[in-house]
Amino acid sequence: MKQHKNRKKVLAWLMMLVGMILILLPIGGRIYTQYEQQKLYAQYQQSLLEREAALETMNETLGSGINIEDTANDTQVIGLVTIPKINVSLLFAEGVTKQALKYAVGHMPGTSMPGEVGNCAIAGHRSYTFGEYFNRLDEVEVGDDIQITMGETTYTYKVYESFLVDPSEVWVTEPVEDRKIVTLITCHPVVKANQRLIVRGEWVPGT
Numbered sequence: 001m002k003q004h005k006n007r008k009k010v011l012a013w014l015m016m017l018v019g020m021i022l023i024l025l026p027i028g029g030r031i032y033t034q035y036e037q038q039k040l041y042a043q044y045q046q047s048l049l050e051r052e053a054a055l056e057t058m059n060e061t062l063g064s065g066i067n068i069e070d071t072a073n074d075t076q077v078i079g080l081v082t083i084p085k086i087n088v089s090l091l092f093a094e095g096v097t098k099q100a101l102k103y104a105v106g107h108m109p110g111t112s113m114p115g116e117v118g119n120c121a122i123a124g125h126r127s128y129t130f131g132e133y134f135n136r137l138d139e140v141e142v143g144d145d146i147q148i149t150m151g152e153t154t155y156t157y158k159v160y161e162s163f164l165v166d167p168s169e170v171w172v173t174e175p176v177e178d179r180k181i182v183t184l185i186t187c188h189p190v191v192k193a194n195q196r197l198i199v200r201g202e203w204v205p206g207t
Contacts, residue, residue, distance in 0.1 A: 075100045078107065079114070079150035081122060086136040092148065096123045105133065108185075111173055114148040114155045115203070116180065121173040123185040126193075134186035137199055138162075146182055146201045157182045157201030164188055164195045172198050179203075 079092040091104035100106040105124030112118030124134040140146075146157040157180075165172055172183055180203035187193035 075103060077104060079148060081105055082147040082149065083137075083140060083144070084147070085140050085144040088133075088136070090124065090133065092122070092150075101125055105184075108173060111183075112175065112180075114150055114182070115153065117178065118175045119173060119181050119183055120148075121183045121185060126186050126188075126190045134184065134197075135190065137184060137186050137197055138188070140184075140199050146184065146199075148182065154207065155180075156204045156207035158204050159199060159201045162197070162199045165198055167194075167196055169196070172196075 076094045077091050078094050080089055081092045082089040093100040093104035093106045094109075096106040096108050101124060105122050107113070108121035108123060111121040114120050124137075126133060126135040126137070140159055140162065142159050142161065144159045146159060148155045148157070172185070182201050182203075184199040184201075186197050188195045188197040
């Protein structure tokens with residue numbers, strides 16, 4: 001009789017425990033979901049801050065022109081950007097600082113890398129004094145190729161649009177979903193540089 005009562009107590013305790021678990025599971029799920037959402041939002045905010053900071057640096061760099069005293073000591077070259085239409089093959093560096101953009105075109109931090117899903121933003125000067133850079137970028141048309149080589153891999157993008165924006169228009173560097181695009185950015189016009197020329201290409205599958 002005593003054993004029977006003990007079994008009933010254990011069974012009752014187990015049923016209560018199962019009930020508590022069933023009650024707590026949705027609560028725990030909501031808490032975990034909220035935690036993951038907050039983490040993703042924080043990552044998004046951080047990415048936005050990085051892109052805004054990079055855009056500010058890029059605008060300051062493009063607006064100030066090229067300083068012959070700048071050195072390339074901290075410049076990290078990661079590849080080449082080739083545009084056959086205007087016959088240029090440019091060093092491709094990480095960052096959009098004055099040092100990087102004096103000797104190369106630069107990858108904007110916070111944007112996708114070449115070959116990745118998203119928006120790979122690349123900035124460069126227009127200069128007739130120290131090098132060609134993007135000085136003929138306005139001649140690039142829809143259907144032209146942009147090739148980015150990193151190591152032994154070359155990514156080919158097909159130009160699908162070009163347009164002008166104000167320097168503050170950060171949306172041109174925003175990420176895109178389910179596409180691999182490259183956004184080339186340079187100052188316009190060459191002397192005043194009060195706008196930005198944007199040339200965009202989309203990755204050609206298989207390249």
